[in-house]
Amino acid sequence: MSITLLRGAIVLLMLTVAAGVSARKLWRVYRLIRLGDGPVPLQPIGRRLSHLVIEVIGHTKVFRRFSSGLLHLFIFWGFLVLLSTIIQVFGEAFVPGWTLPVIGREPWFVLLQDVFIVLVLIGVAMALYLRLVVRPWRLVTQDQFGAYLILGFITGIMTSLLLSRATGIALGHAGWAGGAIVSRAVAGWFEGISTPVIRGVFEAAWWVHIGIVLYFLTWIPEGKHLHLITLGPNVYFQKARPRGALAAVDIETAERLGASRAEDFTWKDNLDVFACMECGRCTEVCPASNTGKELDPRRLHTDLRKQLTAVGAQLLAEVPPDEIKRPALVGEVFSEAFLWQCLSCGACVEECPAGNDHIDKIVGMRRHLVMEEARLPENMEQALRSMEARGHPFRGAAVTRTAWTAGVQVKRLDQGATAEWLLWVGCAAALNERNHPSMRALVSLLHAAGMDFGILGDAEVCTGDPARRIGNEYLFQTMAKQNIATLGRFGVRRIVTICPHCYNTFKNEYPQFGGQYEVWHHTQLLARLLEEGRLRPNGSLRTAVTFHDPCYLGRHNGEYDAPRRVLGAIPGISTVEMAQCRDKAFCCGAGGGLYWFEDRTGERVSHARTRHVAATGAQIVATACPFCTLMLEDAAAATNATARPVDIAELLAQSMGPGA
Amino acid sequence: MDTIVCLKQVVDPELPQWDFAIDPATKRQVRMGKPLVISTYDENALELALQLKEKTGGKVTALTLGPQGEVKDAVRLALAMGADEAVVIDDPQSPQRLAADKASVLAAAIKRIGRFDLVLTGCESADWVERAMAPFLAEALGAACVTFISRAESRDGALSVRRTSEEGFQTVDVRLPAVLSVTSDEAIRPRLPKVKDIMAAMRKPVANWTRADLGAEDAGGAKGVEVKDVSIPERTTKVEFLEGEPAEQAEALVARLRALKIL
Ligand code: SF4
Ligand code: SF4
Numbered sequence: 001m002s003i004t005l006l007r008g009a010i011v012l013l014m015l016t017v018a019a020g021v022s023a024r025k026l027w028r029v030y031r032l033i034r035l036g037d038g039p040v041p042l043q044p045i046g047r048r049l050s051h052l053v054i055e056v057i058g059h060t061k062v063f064r065r066f067s068s069g070l071l072h073l074f075i076f077w078g079f080l081v082l083l084s085t086i087i088q089v090f091g092e093a094f095v096p097g098w099t100l101p102v103i104g105r106e107p108w109f110v111l112l113q114d115v116f117i118v119l120v121l122i123g124v125a126m127a128l129y130l131r132l133v134v135r136p137w138r139l140v141t142q143d144q145f146g147a148y149l150i151l152g153f154i155t156g157i158m159t160s161l162l163l164s165r166a167t168g169i170a171l172g173h174a175g176w177a178g179g180a181i182v183s184r185a186v187a188g189w190f191e192g193i194s195t196p197v198i199r200g201v202f203e204a205a206w207w208v209h210i211g212i213v214l215y216f217l218t219w220i221p222e223g224k225h226l227h228l229i230t231l232g233p234n235v236y237f238q239k240a241r242p243r244g245a246l247a248a249v250d251i252e253t254a255e256r257l258g259a260s261r262a263e264d265f266t267w268k269d270n271l272d273v274f275a276c277m278e279c280g281r282c283t284e285v286c287p288a289s290n291t292g293k294e295l296d297p298r299r300l301h302t303d304l305r306k307q308l309t310a311v312g313a314q315l316l317a318e319v320p321p322d323e324i325k326r327p328a329l330v331g332e333v334f335s336e337a338f339l340w341q342c343l344s345c346g347a348c349v350e351e352c353p354a355g356n357d358h359i360d361k362i363v364g365m366r367r368h369l370v371m372e373e374a375r376l377p378e379n380m381e382q383a384l385r386s387m388e389a390r391g392h393p394f395r396g397a398a399v400t401r402t403a404w405t406a407g408v409q410v411k412r413l414d415q416g417a418t419a420e421w422l423l424w425v426g427c428a429a430a431l432n433e434r435n436h437p438s439m440r441a442l443v444s445l446l447h448a449a450g451m452d453f454g455i456l457g458d459a460e461v462c463t464g465d466p467a468r469r470i471g472n473e474y475l476f477q478t479m480a481k482q483n484i485a486t487l488g489r490f491g492v493r494r495i496v497t498i499c500p501h502c503y504n505t506f507k508n509e510y511p512q513f514g515g516q517y518e519v520w521h522h523t524q525l526l527a528r529l530l531e532e533g534r535l536r537p538n539g540s541l542r543t544a545v546t547f548h549d550p551c552y553l554g555r556h557n558g559e560y561d562a563p564r565r566v567l568g569a570i571p572g573i574s575t576v577e578m579a580q581c582r583d584k585a586f587c588c589g590a591g592g593g594l595y596w597f598e599d600r601t602g603e604r605v606s607h608a609r610t611r612h613v614a615a616t617g618a619q620i621v622a623t624a625c626p627f628c629t630l631m632l633e634d635a636a637a638a639t640n641a642t643a644r645p646v647d648i649a650e651l652l653a654q655s656m657g658p659g660a
Numbered sequence: 661m662d663t664i665v666c667l668k669q670v671v672d673p674e675l676p677q678w679d680f681a682i683d684p685a686t687k688r689q690v691r692m693g694k695p696l697v698i699s700t701y702d703e704n705a706l707e708l709a710l711q712l713k714e715k716t717g718g719k720v721t722a723l724t725l726g727p728q729g730e731v732k733d734a735v736r737l738a739l740a741m742g743a744d745e746a747v748v749i750d751d752p753q754s755p756q757r758l759a760a761d762k763a764s765v766l767a768a769a770i771k772r773i774g775r776f777d778l779v780l781t782g783c784e785s786a787d788w789v790e791r792a793m794a795p796f797l798a799e800a801l802g803a804a805c806v807t808f809i810s811r812a813e814s815r816d817g818a819l820s821v822r823r824t825s826e827e828g829f830q831t832v833d834v835r836l837p838a839v840l841s842v843t844s845d846e847a848i849r850p851r852l853p854k855v856k857d858i859m860a861a862m863r864k865p866v867a868n869w870t871r872a873d874l875g876a877e878d879a880g881g882a883k884g885v886e887v888k889d890v891s892i893p894e895r896t897t898k899v900e901f902l903e904g905e906p907a908e909q910a911e912a913l914v915a916r917l918r919a920l921k922i923l
Contacts, residue, residue, distance in 0.1 A: 257855055257856075371856075374853065389695050390675075391695065458693060474855045474858065
């Protein structure tokens with residue numbers, strides 16, 4: 001048997017074994033993922049593919065940390081380009097000196113391969129620097145061993161590749177080497193060394209290369225490296241519903257409400273946990289984690305993966321349900337505190353390079369707690385009871401829903417008036433006196449611009465948003481349907497609201513139940529009115545302002561500019577941005593129903609936000625959400641901060657001069 | 661232990677003060693457009709009934725008297741919390757009536773329901789605070805009566821209850837059947853229904869009776885008690901400035917507070 005044939009046979013055997021092992025592991029992961037249910041959204045192909053290209057190939061999310069982004073880009077693109085060399089090396093096992101047809105011997109392509117060998121090695125060096133010297137929290141808390149092992153593998157693959165290329169050139173059997181400037185330079189080191197030695201090095205490098213590549217192949221389907229395979233599909237299948245919308249549950253037919261077992265999540269949630277690369281970016285930005293709470297969105301994924309793997313193995317082995325060994329997912333794996341600390345602020349979702357959705361999973365478990373077990377923090381329970389009894393979550397409110405209209409001219413649709421626009425006040429603005437000046441300012445501005453609008457007055461009832469975020473989908477749907485009926489009765493088509501939570505619910509969630517409206521946030525409408533010249537601010541405010549992005553306007557609905565355009569139109573205002581602004585903004589502490597429940601562990605989220613404000617030196621923190629105003633007001637008072645919150649509408653109204 | 665719980669629906673007592681209004685014609689609180697809730701202590705009574713049922717078995721019936729269209733939410737909540745069935749006595753005039761008047765109708769309904777070991781009411785309603793319903797019912801039913809109880813324990817067919825009085829707690833053994841009025845206790849926290857209980861409540865039986873069904877025709881006018889007048893207490897604020905140096909002011913302040921019997 002010739003040497004080539006023997007070599008080919010051995011490589012083939014190794015390849016078959018490695019591919020077999022890898023395929024078996026992957027098949028298992030696939031079956032674990034499919035333990036979850038839910039639709040498989042293939043459409044719209046175009047949009048999904050473009051996401052894939054932008055986020056995966058373009059690394060947009062990864063680049064939110066520049067140096068990590070760059071090093072990962074080197075390694076990832078290197079992986080794509082050098083797939084060609086790996087194929088070639090395997091080809092060589094059968095046909096010595098084999099290269100890819102067509103491009104394999106093109107000088108530019110060979111150069112490209114060489115360049116990427118170097119870039120990948122640079123990437124590895126950067127990664128080592130990051131891990132050993134910079135040591136960011138998110139990396140030192142990771143599975144360090146696995147990370148170093150993979151860096152070792154990559155280094156091994158690259159150096160063995162480079163060596164085999166260089167020795168091949170030195171041996172003179174590389175007719176393709178024209179463009180390989182790096183490999184040729186390395187080949188220079190072998191000048192004057194005897195041919196058998198070079199041949200020995202060549203053989204050794206070649207086998208080491210194949211060996212590591214194949215071992216790596218069997219290792220990918222485990223742990224965080226699985227993201228090499230799962231991340232693409234995970235980004236492709238990312239949820240089509242708007243970011244701010246939670247999925248609706250069919251209460252009547254659902255067998256179990258919410259998730260309390262590893263297999264209760266959707267298949268996409270399961271894919272999420274297998275796509276998580278444990279990078280910790282979510283936890284790094286999470287306001288709860290950042291203020292010393294137990295919630296840790298990375299652990300949400302890593303622990304769910306462990307549970308799904310352990311419990312799923314038993315399910316796949318058809319162990320009878322009552323014999324399955326498992327800790328309680330809700331209460332043990334994730335404590336109730338862990339689940340109640342989430343602000344649904346979306347910072348984690350925005351950051352996650354794998355395209356994971358953390359909020360869905362947390363709300364899923366909250367749904368179990370609230371709807372199946374009726375277990376939730378006392379104040380949240382009171383808020384929900386109040387929504388049922390009084391139509392608003394503010395138990396003990398000292399004012400009525402229309403108290404703010406005293407002395408203000410505003411049409412009442414509930415008293416027979418008609419108007420083109422519905423001004424939806426929302427409970428947070430109506431039932432808390434602190435927000436009444438904002439409402440009065442907004443009304444004066446709308447009058448000044450000649451808008452035809454009216455309010456629902458006593459017919460307005462909470463949109464149900466707090467119930468949905470707290471996990472009471474049943475109450476949410478009841479209130480949504482009731483509101484949709486009310487809005488239909490008054491013929492409402494266009495809504496403007498001061499509350500980003502109401503805005504999000506109308507815009508993104510009511511369509512799930514047939515309520516379709518044109519919905520504007522007040523800052524969007526004010527920006528428009530300013531641009532149309534229907535509002536002309538003249539007085540100068542002469543003050544430094546920083547803007548606090550509400551999560552449900554910014555991250556959940558992508559509106560970062562309208563409020564800034566309004567501020568920019570006010571003469572005399574100078575704006576300073578916080579380090580955590582726009583899509584990196586930090587929640588005020590009220591999201592996710594947490595206005596009604598604040599975990600006292602660690603620092604208060606609102607106090608942390610007040611520190612961010614103070615760091616800008618601004619005199620005023622401009623707000624665009626009545627919840628943010630309430631939270632930041634309390635926090636400023638409690639921490640003796642100088643910058644107090646003022647709604648953008650109020651700032652604009654102040655600059656309109658008297659009579660506006 | 662079979663228990664009947666009397667539930668009254670009242671205007672949400674937590675409404676902001678300035679949302680409270682009195683209709684001069686009826687001399688009663690304005691109900692129109694205001695949220696209605698189960699009166700606080702009545703909800704406690706229901707919770708206690710459910711806790712007793714969990715320990716000793718039996719059936720819990722929710723009984724309410726009110727304008728039929730208005731009480732649906734209260735009845736549904738009671739059933740969702742765990743009452744087995746509900747009886748509604750339709751009486752559009754009920755918000756105008758006082759305890760003495762209503763007790764006879766409720767007693768007639770209880771007799772018609774038939775078997776019971778216990779009747780529970782709240783110790784007082786959140787609107788009129790008469791505190792009289794339990795004794796009236798006990799008299800009409802010929803049953804024992806203990807008011808202001810905060811705990812109840814069943815022991816071999818008899819019941820031991822803890823009564824809150826001005827001096828402290830009294831432990832009373834009660835012979836059944838009995839009527840008890842319930843106050844509050846940390847162990848009595850009205851439960852939040854689970855969604856499956858809310859769904860199940862939609863299928864639980866609700867009987868709708870009228871006063872006529874009970875032979876309690878409306879005689880018109882109140883029995884025994886008449887409301888002459890009602891008014892909202894006026895609150896006034898007066899500001900006084902005390903002159904002098906801080907030490908003198910302090911002395912003057914103490915003297916004033918003593919005079920006002922605050923100190
Ligand atoms: S939504 Fe916000 S609070 Fe919740 S886990 Fe994500 S970052 Fe943390
Ligand atoms: S969930 Fe996303 S952001 Fe969080 S650790 Fe996993 S991959 Fe990173």
